[in-house]
């Protein structure tokens with residue numbers, strides 16, 4: 479069953495910064511992009527499980543901190559020449575108070 483969870487406030491996350499959280503047994507990384515949008519993906523690199531929340535955001539991708547695979551945060555796809563995909567989660571920002579919701 480899907481749940482919409484209040485996870486943070488935009489003021490808690492710097493641009494190009496991230497937060498991590500755990501919902502049940504799923505680890506999630508939440509990123510604030512340079513344009514202010516919020517994107518959420520599974521916090522586990524498809525290569526060898528690096529924590530993407532520790533990676534550097536560049537454009538719309540995060541660079542895995544372990545071996546520098548690049549993962550597009552909009553669709554979870556790994557950039558070529560590497561292959562793979564991480565799960566993405568829908569996000570919403572309440573424009574009134576900056577609350578961030580993730581649907582898991």
Ligand code: FES
Pocket residue numbers: 523524525526527528542543544545546547
């Ligand atoms: S674990 Fe992410 S690139 Fe190797």
